[in-house]
Amino acid sequence: MPLFLSTFVNKVDRKGRVSVPASFRAALANGEWPGVVLYRSPLLPAIVGADLAYMERHSAEVDEVASLSDPRQALSASILADSRQLAFDPEGRILLPADLLAHAGIDEHAAFVGRGKTFQIWQPAALEAFNAKAQALVQKNLAQNGGLA
Amino acid sequence: MPLFLSTFVNKVDRKGRVSVPASFRAALANGEWPGVVLYRSPLLPAIVGADLAYMERHSAEVDEVASLSDPRQALSASILADSRQLAFDPEGRILLPADLLAHAGIDEHAAFVGRGKTFQIWQPAALEAFNAKAQALVQKNLAQNGGLA
């Protein structure tokens, strides 16, 4: 099981290529296949990254019939359909598809954000705004509960 | 076990041929036989694609006697009866039978949709409509549960 930590901002070159942070590559390398799976987050303006094993778990949930009635299956199915398998080039880069770039609003730079078993790719400014909101929410919650983190 | 991911739209040429996406061909190649099995989806206006091993699993469910009383067996039996085995041509294309095309309403373009252990072939506009509905269902559910995907 991979573990994605920390945040890295890398450049998107003219061809749409980005270096995947070396530590993320190392986490992905545990699997059999040298690459990553990406799909558009259903709720956020971000791209989600995971390894093949993660997709296989989704695959196990999708069954011949159901799907339409069961929201959980519908989610897994739509993720499978939306995802793409991207291999690393010899330098550890991937080519980001145009529609994924559009979904996240990414142009010059891409921010890789570790989220544990998966990671996300954001447009840096959008990430900053999202983080600020998340911060505020956390602060408010801690104040209410008097918790010390 | 193959893993079909992502969505690809390919052209149907004048002769009724379509290129099967290279990554799907790779997933199918794990099996012994260079081709694919197709049948009409019982629920959706789409064609279902799978490998031979998948059909063998259906075959195992169907018993000489029973069938009609058990809905699951009945489904497997009808799928086996409706399915056909199509070989790739040297370029990796298949010739889509006319009745399958009619069932899915496919004319100019065919959308190959990964669903994990199987895939589907749709008429692109119909797929878009279906995806929109599935999206709405997913959104509603995620919003309610506060999940972050």
Added chain:
DNA sequence: TGTAATCCCATTGACGCCCATAGGTGCCCA
């Protein structure tokens, strides 16, 4: 003998591979 399916060849455009450079960091050795 006509219709249809399969094979073969050609084209093109995208993608993956190779090379080269730079900057930064950590390591080794004096």
Added chain:
DNA sequence: TGGGCACCTATGGGCGTCAATGGGATTACA
């Protein structure tokens, strides 16, 4: 303990290869 060096990561660009597509020719079947 300080300096120098080597490696690794991130980046840019040119080129070859393969996937997708079109069309013609040959073969198989009715």
